[in-house]
Amino acid sequence: MKFGVVVFPGSNCDADTLHALGDILGREAVYLWHKDHDLKGVDCVVLPGGFAHGDYLRSGAIARFSPLMREVGEHAARGGLVLGICNGFQVLLEMGLLPGAMLRNKNLKFLCRFVTVRVESEKTAFTRLARKGQVLRLPIAHFDGNYYAPPDVLDEVESNGRVVLRYCDDQGRLSEESNVNGSLRSIAGLVNAAGNVMGLMPHPERAVEDLLGGTDGRLILESLIGGRVP
Amino acid sequence: MSAPDRTAMIDDRILKDHNLTRDEYKLIVKLVGRAPNPTELGLFSVMWSEHCGYKSSRVHLKKLPTKGPAVIQGPGENAGILDIGDGLAVVFKIESHNHPSFIEPYQGAATGVGGILRDIFTMGARPIAVMDSLRFGPPDQPRNRAIMEGVVSGIAGYGNSFGVPTVGGETSFDAGYAQNPLVNVFCLGLVRKDKIFYARAEGAGNAVLYVGAKTGRDGIHGATMASAEFGTETEHKRPNVQVGDPFKEKLLLEACLEAMGRGLIVGIQDMGAAGLACSTSEIAAKSGLGMDIDLDLVPQREAGMTPYEIMLSESQERMLMVARPGRVAEVQAIFAEWDLDAVVVGRVVEGGRLRVRFHGEEVIDLPVEAIVNLCPALRRPVAKPRPAKPAGKGAPIPPPDNYTKAFLKLLASPTIADKEWIFGQYDHMVQTNTVFLPGADAAVVRIKGSRRALAASLDGNSLHVRLDPRTGGAAAVAEACRNLACVGARPIGITNCLNFGNPEKPEVMGQFEAVIEGMAEACKVFAVPVTGGNVSFYNDTEGASINPTPVVGVVGLIEDVAQAVRPGFKAAGDIVVLLGETKDELGGSEYLRSIHGREDGPAPGLDLALEKRVQELCLEAVGLGLLRSAHDLSEGGLAVALAESCFHGLKDLGCVVELESELRPDALLFGESASRILVSVRPSALDRLLQLARDRKARAAAIGKVYGQSIVVGRAGFKLVDVTVREAHRAWKNAIPDLFKIHA
Numbered sequence: 008m009k010f011g012v013v014v015f016p017g018s019n020c021d022a023d024t025l026h027a028l029g030d031i032l033g034r035e036a037v038y039l040w041h042k043d044h045d046l047k048g049v050d051c052v053v054l055p056g057g058f059a060h061g062d063y064l065r066s067g068a069i070a071r072f073s074p075l076m077r078e079v080g081e082h083a084a085r086g087g088l089v090l091g092i093c094n095g096f097q098v099l100l101e102m103g104l105l106p107g108a109m110l111r112n113k114n115l116k117f118l119c120r121f122v123t124v125r126v127e128s129e130k131t132a133f134t135r136l137a138r139k140g141q142v143l144r145l146p147i148a149h150f151d152g153n154y155y156a157p158p159d160v161l162d163e164v165e166s167n168g169r170v171v172l173r174y175c176d177d178q179g180r181l182s183e184e185s186n187v188n189g190s191l192r193s194i195a196g197l198v199n200a201a202g203n204v205m206g207l208m209p210h211p212e213r214a215v216e217d218l219l220g221g222t223d224g225r226l227i228l229e230s231l232i233g234g235r236v237p
Numbered sequence: 238m239s240a241p242d243r244t245a246m247i248d249d250r251i252l253k254d255h256n257l258t259r260d261e262y263k264l265i266v267k268l269v270g271r272a273p274n275p276t277e278l279g280l281f282s283v284m285w286s287e288h289c290g291y292k293s294s295r296v297h298l299k300k301l302p303t304k305g306p307a308v309i310q311g312p313g314e315n316a317g318i319l320d321i322g323d324g325l326a327v328v329f330k331i332e333s334h335n336h337p338s339f340i341e342p343y344q345g346a347a348t349g350v351g352g353i354l355r356d357i358f359t360m361g362a363r364p365i366a367v368m369d370s371l372r373f374g375p376p377d378q379p380r381n382r383a384i385m386e387g388v389v390s391g392i393a394g395y396g397n398s399f400g401v402p403t404v405g406g407e408t409s410f411d412a413g414y415a416q417n418p419l420v421n422v423f424c425l426g427l428v429r430k431d432k433i434f435y436a437r438a439e440g441a442g443n444a445v446l447y448v449g450a451k452t453g454r455d456g457i458h459g460a461t462m463a464s465a466e467f468g469t470e471t472e473h474k475r476p477n478v479q480v481g482d483p484f485k486e487k488l489l490l491e492a493c494l495e496a497m498g499r500g501l502i503v504g505i506q507d508m509g510a511a512g513l514a515c516s517t518s519e520i521a522a523k524s525g526l527g528m529d530i531d532l533d534l535v536p537q538r539e540a541g542m543t544p545y546e547i548m549l550s551e552s553q554e555r556m557l558m559v560a561r562p563g564r565v566a567e568v569q570a571i572f573a574e575w576d577l578d579a580v581v582v583g584r585v586v587e588g589g590r591l592r593v594r595f596h597g598e599e600v601i602d603l604p605v606e607a608i609v610n611l612c613p614a615l616r617r618p619v620a621k622p623r624p625a626k627p628a629g630k631g632a633p634i635p636p637p638d639n640y641t642k643a644f645l646k647l648l649a650s651p652t653i654a655d656k657e658w659i660f661g662q663y664d665h666m667v668q669t670n671t672v673f674l675p676g677a678d679a680a681v682v683r684i685k686g687s688r689r690a691l692a693a694s695l696d697g698n699s700l701h702v703r704l705d706p707r708t709g710g711a712a713a714v715a716e717a718c719r720n721l722a723c724v725g726a727r728p729i730g731i732t733n734c735l736n737f738g739n740p741e742k743p744e745v746m747g748q749f750e751a752v753i754e755g756m757a758e759a760c761k762v763f764a765v766p767v768t769g770g771n772v773s774f775y776n777d778t779e780g781a782s783i784n785p786t787p788v789v790g791v792v793g794l795i796e797d798v799a800q801a802v803r804p805g806f807k808a809a810g811d812i813v814v815l816l817g818e819t820k821d822e823l824g825g826s827e828y829l830r831s832i833h834g835r836e837d838g839p840a841p842g843l844d845l846a847l848e849k850r851v852q853e854l855c856l857e858a859v860g861l862g863l864l865r866s867a868h869d870l871s872e873g874g875l876a877v878a879l880a881e882s883c884f885h886g887l888k889d890l891g892c893v894v895e896l897e898s899e900l901r902p903d904a905l906l907f908g909e910s911a912s913r914i915l916v917s918v919r920p921s922a923l924d925r926l927l928q929l930a931r932d933r934k935a936r937a938a939a940i941g942k943v944y945g946q947s948i949v950v951g952r953a954g955f956k957l958v959d960v961t962v963r964e965a966h967r968a969w970k971n972a973i974p975d976l977f978k979i980h981a
Contacts, residue, residue, distance in 0.1 A: 019400025023669040058398040061484025148664040
């Protein structure tokens with residue numbers, strides 16, 4: 008299993024993600040430069056957190072035009088694994104690989120803290136090591152994480168079991184308070200219809216070492232090591 | 238009759254506009270050998286400003302100890318550098334951005350972050366942590382809240398996008414800051430010792446490259462602005478504030494570090510205050526060389542800029558670098574990959590002169606030595622601070638009717654209340670090194686690939702300093718070091734940001750001198766060198782000066798990050814121990830201010846020898862693994878430290894404390910005597926800790942235990958404070974967010 012971490016100008020979690028996958032989980036992981044047209048034979052493409060192209064205009068809006076995104080789109084279309092973390096999730100929305108859009112957080116502030124999210128589906132390549140209903144403690148750090156999609160899209164996503172993570176309290180209950188950024192239906196992460204592309208706002212790469220406050224992020228990154236769910 | 242003095246021919250108004258005195262002007266004429274042209278005069282104006290020239294402070298700053306075995310670079314460069322072993326060094330500095338943050342809070346604060354980041358990475362280091370020391374007017378006033386909101390989102394906007402964690406800091410409030418908020422930004426970077434860079438040119442003929450953002454008209458005369466008082470009309474100074482682009486800064490960082498890492502450049506200097514004027518002349522002066530620059534080659538954002546504007550622009554995200562011979566094309570290729578300009582704008586030359594051409598004409602021809610190093614130091618008149626009133630001379634302090642109520646009110650006072658509203662807006666985890674989240678005594682950042690960690694703390698109690706500048710200056714150093722001791726870190730270096738009023742007032746210079754002397758004494762006791770910092774004078778608006786506000790930033794090392802200690806209680810049954818001694822000292826306390834509306838003294842005393850013993854005791858106990866928690870006592874005294882140890886601990890874990898003392902109860906609970914640390918230990922470790930304290934002649938007393946779900950403090954069988962942790966936590970947690978709720 009080889010991972011490729013895309014480096015856009017303005018990515019700032021690229022090194023953290025490479026550190027988590029390479030140094031901590033011991034997997035082969037390489038950087039992929041956004042101006043190239045080469046995926047270097049990776050099995051899983053990770054779009055990391057940060058402010059790609061400064062997030063000017065709109066979060067993720069310019070990144071979809073980076074040259075490498077053509078190959079990333081083709082990789083996804085072939086069924087290759089793609090994980091978008093935070094800004095990477097926003098890029099996936101802008102690329103149309105996942106439905107919906109991100110609005111400003113409901114308190115109109117950047118939010119950085121540990122949150123709890125509930126695993127809604129363990130039948131994905133990204134969560135196979137977790138239990139359904141399991142509560143994970145993961146950090147968030149974003150300004151635009153307030154997930155929005157029209158009602159029919161939400162219904163479609165829900166009915167196909169594509170919502171993977173929801174913001175919840177530490178007991179796994181949903182509430183307005185635990186829905187930190189105001190996302191519709193408390194959505195924190197979802198997959199595409201084929202199940203090979205996932206976007207999530209929390210940062211699993213920040214939660215892989217006890218020293219830094221928790222290891223729940225490993226469940227997601229280690230799930231990926233098994234490859235696609237047949 | 239002698240010939241008329243030609244220097245007298247310059248208009249008073251022109252001199253005033255340039256913040257230069259007639260004597261300074263005469264000296265300039267002498268050094269240049271003729272009257273400077275208007276562009277050259279502008280250049281002297283900024284380079285000889287208080288901000289760049291340190292002219293009022295230099296004679297005093299010399300008293301600070303700056304040497305030590307680990308010091309690679311002391312004051313005088315962009316930042317200080319300390320050797321931390323394993324081939325690594327830390328680069329760190331604190332800078333103020335007070336004036337811009339008042340005029341335009343978001344951009345003022347944002348570019349404050351941008352500026353200090355460049356100071357760090359211009360030396361080859363990757364910034365790994367930012368902290369801020371902020372001072373605002375009382376937040377119950379809407380205007381103060383607006384400034385606070387702008388400053389915090391400006392810091393967040395810049396640091397978050399750039400990708401450096403803002404790992405902590407401190408914020409306090411005082412009416413004196415309403416018209417003059419303070420924004421001091423500290424940055425810590427990490428560099429391989431063999432990859433440190435300086436502002437150097439090295440050899441005549443080397444190409445000078447301008448890299449980064451284009452030059453615009455923003456920020457012209459920012460440094461001069463920071464060197465004068467504000468009147469009632471600051472609105473027209475808004476164009477003096479720069480606009481930040483953190484995205485561009487991130488690209489600049491990556492491109493610069495790549496060019497440095499590949500050995501393509503000789504030297505580099507960021508363009509901060511005084512922009513091109515400063516960077517060109519400093520690189521040349523530090524190398525004993527000169528520089529020829531062609532302004533037509535400088536990338537410009539708009540047409541029609543004058544040489545004066547191009548030289549003095551403080552547009553952000555720019556650097557000046559000198560390439561190694563034959564490597565220009567490689568540097569340019571790197572910057573092109575990051576979509577940045579990298580243009581050869583001149584050459585290093587022999588002869589020590591800065592010569593600047595514009596549209597084919599020479600517009601500047603000055604000796605760089607005069608610009609950079611010959612700004613006269615001033616010995617401004619000093620009025621010794623009046624000694625604080627002896628205790629008991631003020632009006633008597635009535636004891637509160639209800640200590641629990643006073644305690645809750647104190648927890649909700651803005652200076653003491655939870656600051657999550659602030660640091661929750663900062664990405665404090667990016668780079669995945671942040672071991673302690675903000676709120677701990679000191680920020681702790683691990684060094685990847687090592688067991689070691691760096692710790693840092695910012696401190697300065699301006700009320701104590703006002704009441705007793707010398708002791709307050711020493712206490713700022715002591716408290717910063719004490720915060721490090723709490724987490725288990727030994728201090729290795731200090732940077733300071735000295736925020737004062739108008740230095741032309743003798744009483745302000747008196748405060749300044751006393752603070753420096755106090756700091757110097759404390760630094761010697763702790764054997765920590767000061768490796769640089771920043772002086773911000775003229776923190777006056779409409780004639781009123783702020784409280785003297787020295788902010789100390791201290792950096793320390795933790796040998797084994799697994800041993801680092803947090804402030805929160807761990808388990809019921811642990812014994813609560815107070816290191817140090819509580820005295821009858823209510824003067825200058827947050828309790829007096831919040832509960833009694835008084836700011837009288839005297840400030841708490843400080844016995845540096847005792848302070849050192851208490852800190853050594855704490856460090857030894859951490860090293861032996863005896864401590865389950867450790868927390869510094871500061872604003873709000875013992876009661877607040879107990880509360881915070883509960884809040885940072887396991888959910889709802891309380892404590893029961895019984896105090897034996899003849900002191901009045903409010904001094905016991907809320908007094909701010911120095912040199913105290915609250916720790917908790919397993920019962921089995923208590924004897925060992927008390928024995929260590931006896932050995933070290935540092936007092937330690939078991940005062941209670943971690944127990945239940947309430948904070949209970951009693952004396953002689955009488956309960957002074959009794960409140961559930963939950964209720965106390967609510968008061969502390971909600972105070973600041975409640976102020977920002979929109980009222981219907």
